Amino acid sequence: MNESILTAKQRELIEKLGVAHEKSGMQPAPARILGLLLVSDKTELTFEEIQNSLKISKSSTSASLNLLISLNRIEYVTYSGVRKRYFRLKIFNWKEDMKKQMEEISVMSALFKEVMKQRPKSTKDFNQALYEIVDFFDFFNDEVPTIFKKWEQKYKKNKEVK
Numbered sequence: 001m002n003e004s005i006l007t008a009k010q011r012e013l014i015e016k017l018g019v020a021h022e023k024s025g026m027q028p029a030p031a032r033i034l035g036l037l038l039v040s041d042k043t044e045l046t047f048e049e050i051q052n053s054l055k056i057s058k059s060s061t062s063a064s065l066n067l068l069i070s071l072n073r074i075e076y077v078t079y080s081g082v083r084k085r086y087f088r089l090k091i092f093n094w095k096e097d098m099k100k101q102m103e104e105i106s107v108m109s110a111l112f113k114e115v116m117k118q119r120p121k122s123t124k125d126f127n128q129a130l131y132e133i134v135d136f137f138d139f140f141n142d143e144v145p146t147i148f149k150k151w152e153q154k155y156k157k158n159k160e161v162k
Helices: 008-023 028-039 047-054 058-070 094-118 124-161
Strands: 074-078 085-089
Touching: 008 028, 028 047, 028 058, 028 074, 028 085, 047 058, 047 085, 058 074, 094 124
Parallel strands: none
Antiparallel strands: 074 085
16 A cells, blocks of 8 residues: 555544544554554555555654554464565454453552552542542442443444344
């Protein structure tokens, strides 16, 4: 895919997605790659297609792809007889990824509880804010299974209608 295959609307949407990812702390090149992989007509792109579409250097493309792989945001596939790797978003395991994130929140909650036991009583406002965070983490993790069940029921119903 070269740059000319992308429409003006696609390029604009890639930029919007890139800016949104940047606001969450991601660097510009990996942010644009995520946008490209979402917007592209093809669901799998080669290194060269990504580089040419976004007009970024080989080193920036390589570093960005490696970062996105390490963050578990993208993966690559290969095909027999083809030497190229094809990069794609990891959207098919989103439920498992959500579960891992919930586990990470549980770990942080447990660690924050340990911190709270060690906090001096003299930092009352700080301690209260920390308590609120832990309380929210626990509440959130308790509610997620219910949210998933509700969503699955809604999704199943909507899928049957289509």
